[in-house]
Amino acid sequence: MTRTDRRKATVESILVTAEQMRAIEARVFEAGIPVAALMEKVAGSVARRIEALLQEMPEVSRVGVLVGPGHNGGDALVVARELHFRGYAIAVYQPLSKLKALTSQHAQYLASLGVPFDEEISALEGCDLFVDGLFGFGLERPLSGAIAEAVDRLNEWDSPVLSIDLPSGLHTDTGQPLGTAVRATRTFCLGLWKLGLVQDEALAYVGTPELIDFDLPLADIEAVVSRPPALRRIVASCARSQLPLDRPQVTHKYKQGHLLLVASSRRYSGAGLLAGLAARASGVGMLSIAVPESLKLLYNGHLPEALVVGCPETETGAIAAFPEELDLQGFSAIACGPGLTLDAAVVPAILDCPVPAVLDADGLNWLAQNGTVERLSAREAPTMLTPHPGEFKRLFPQIERTEVQRCDRVRRAAVATGAIVVLKGARTAIAHPDGTVAFLPESTPALARGGTGDVLTGLLGGLVAQASVGEGAIAPLVEAAVWWHAQAGRLAARERSPLGVDARTLTDYLIASIVDL
Numbered sequence: 001m002t003r004t005d006r007r008k009a010t011v012e013s014i015l016v017t018a019e020q021m022r023a024i025e026a027r028v029f030e031a032g033i034p035v036a037a038l039m040e041k042v043a044g045s046v047a048r049r050i051e052a053l054l055q056e057m058p059e060v061s062r063v064g065v066l067v068g069p070g071h072n073g074g075d076a077l078v079v080a081r082e083l084h085f086r087g088y089a090i091a092v093y094q095p096l097s098k099l100k101a102l103t104s105q106h107a108q109y110l111a112s113l114g115v116p117f118d119e120e121i122s123a124l125e126g127c128d129l130f131v132d133g134l135f136g137f138g139l140e141r142p143l144s145g146a147i148a149e150a151v152d153r154l155n156e157w158d159s160p161v162l163s164i165d166l167p168s169g170l171h172t173d174t175g176q177p178l179g180t181a182v183r184a185t186r187t188f189c190l191g192l193w194k195l196g197l198v199q200d201e202a203l204a205y206v207g208t209p210e211l212i213d214f215d216l217p218l219a220d221i222e223a224v225v226s227r228p229p230a231l232r233r234i235v236a237s238c239a240r241s242q243l244p245l246d247r248p249q250v251t252h253k254y255k256q257g258h259l260l261l262v263a264s265s266r267r268y269s270g271a272g273l274l275a276g277l278a279a280r281a282s283g284v285g286m287l288s289i290a291v292p293e294s295l296k297l298l299y300n301g302h303l304p305e306a307l308v309v310g311c312p313e314t315e316t317g318a319i320a321a322f323p324e325e326l327d328l329q330g331f332s333a334i335a336c337g338p339g340l341t342l343d344a345a346v347v348p349a350i351l352d353c354p355v356p357a358v359l360d361a362d363g364l365n366w367l368a369q370n371g372t373v374e375r376l377s378a379r380e381a382p383t384m385l386t387p388h389p390g391e392f393k394r395l396f397p398q399i400e401r402t403e404v405q406r407c408d409r410v411r412r413a414a415v416a417t418g419a420i421v422v423l424k425g426a427r428t429a430i431a432h433p434d435g436t437v438a439f440l441p442e443s444t445p446a447l448a449r450g451g452t453g454d455v456l457t458g459l460l461g462g463l464v465a466q467a468s469v470g471e472g473a474i475a476p477l478v479e480a481a482v483w484w485h486a487q488a489g490r491l492a493a494r495e496r497s498p499l500g501v502d503a504r505t506l507t508d509y510l511i512a513s514i515v516d517l
């Protein structure tokens with residue numbers, strides 16, 4: 001990989017906090033680039049990008065530009081100037097009279113060109129497009145008074161809004177609106193991806209995010225951001241490259257991993273089927289499924305290739321124990337949890353077994369009742385937990401109470417337990433025991449349906465089983481599984497509408513979403 005490629009890969013994959021961005025910028029300025037030159041370069045790139053978008057928007061003639069007191073406002077003024085010269089009618093909303101020096105100079109020049117400035121947002125009413133440069137990264141103070149009212153007013157209008165760096169009002173790290181925030185159609189994130197943009201709280205504000213790379217030197221990025229970076233985005237090309245698509249020519253089924261799926265009860269008979277169908281799509285060499293004895297026929301019917309292990313049942317129809325002859329150590333991975341109910345008595349045996357394990361649903365609920373941290377830190381083999389926020393809260397009540405930010409909560413959970421923790425959400429976060437956290441930047445709300453979590457468990461289990469018999473590391477595969485699951489959801493939503501992504505259908509789209517790679 002050349003240095004240029006490495007820089008590009010780094011820029012695509014890391015997430016920075018406001019503090020880190022500030023430190024990187026400071027190094028660049030210290031090294032000598034004039035602030036005005038950088039602003040011209042960055043805002044010039046944004047302007048060219050907007051001009052390209054405008055080629056597809058012939059209806060736009062009047063552009064409203066929101067200008068704040070700092071350099072985000074300066075960027076917006078450069079964009080406004082360029083669009084003015086391209087023939088667009090520009091109107092500027094500038095609520096605060098005191099501007100930073102550079103911003104003030106740009107304002108003075110734009111005004112000299114005859115562009116009208118106003119301190120009332122109503123002056124922009126009826127514009128065909130808005131450019132939001134009120135506040136950029138590092139905002140701490142909540143928006144209030146007339147500016148907050150102006151933002152709320154803007155949010156009621158229909159024309160598209162393009163935000164520079166972040167939607168104004170959003171906290172750079174938490175992604176939460178400070179008082180209120182601009183609801184953008186598109187956000188041009190400058191230089192490096194900001195952590196806040198991949199938080200669930202930010203999604204209603206960010207619109208389509210896009211990175212404007214302005215050539216921050218790799219040395220300056222690496223001087224501030226640790227290696228491996230503590231915070232990352234899952235990049236599609238990297239996730240894809242982890243999938244076990246290239247098999248050796250000479251192999252056999254047991255060399256491709258043997259997954260034991262432990263799932264279902266008479267009450268929740270379908271959960272294990274969904275996980276089993278997803279495990280099938282993972283390409284795992286052998287699939288065994290342990291279910292209550294009375295469900296054996298059902299499972300044989302739906303998953304003819306699987307070895308179905310009928311287990312003794314409790315009175316309630318849960319798995320009471322594994323059959324004596326079942327050797328847990330003979331599997332390359334175990335995935336446990338979907339549909340078990342808390343009556344199932346199999347989790348301790350899995351925890352005691354030195355085989356990689358994925359725990360979900362009632363596997364997690366069992367842990368929550370029996371001491372998550374103590375039980376997991378004693379384990380020798382890799383463990384993966386896939387909680388949704390409710391399960392996470394039950395698993396880690398102390399962490400939930402002390403940490404405000406999701407990113408910190410999930411990181412602490414992974415460090416404390418030694419497990420890889422997949423905290424599911426609109427933007428799933430994956431924390432590793434070394435303290436690094438990766439976020440899935442693209443997904444679809446169509447996946448918010450019962451059973452899609454069972455699909456993830458089966459898929460992840462199947463991939464982990466393959467990695468654990470091969471040379472591949474398990475950690476990157478967890479991220480690949482989360483990415484793949486979302487890709488399947490996105491493809492299904494595109495082809496069948498967001499209503500057509502039931503969990504059973506999702507399992508069909510797993511293969512469809514990777515066949516043309």
Ligand SMILES: NC(=O)C1=CN([C@@H]2O[C@H](COP(=O)(O)OP(=O)(O)OC[C@H]3O[C@@H](n4cnc5c(N)ncnc54)[C@H](O)[C@@H]3O)[C@@H](O)[C@H]2O)[C@@H](O)CC1
Pocket residue numbers: 035036038039042043068069070071072073075100134135136137138139140141142143144147164165166190
């Ligand atoms: N300096 C440069 O050449 C570059 C600057 N960039 C731009 O600069 C931005 C960051 O600039 P700044 O650090 O000036 O930050 P802002 O543009 O967000 O402005 C901060 C100013 O707003 C005021 N302020 C903060 N909260 C407020 C509130 N709630 N109500 C009223 N006023 C409030 C502060 O007193 C401060 O003066 C980036 O987001 C980006 O757009 C980037 O283009 C990179 C290059």
Ligand SMILES: [K+]
Pocket residue numbers: 072132133134135136163164165166167168
């Ligand atoms: K902004």
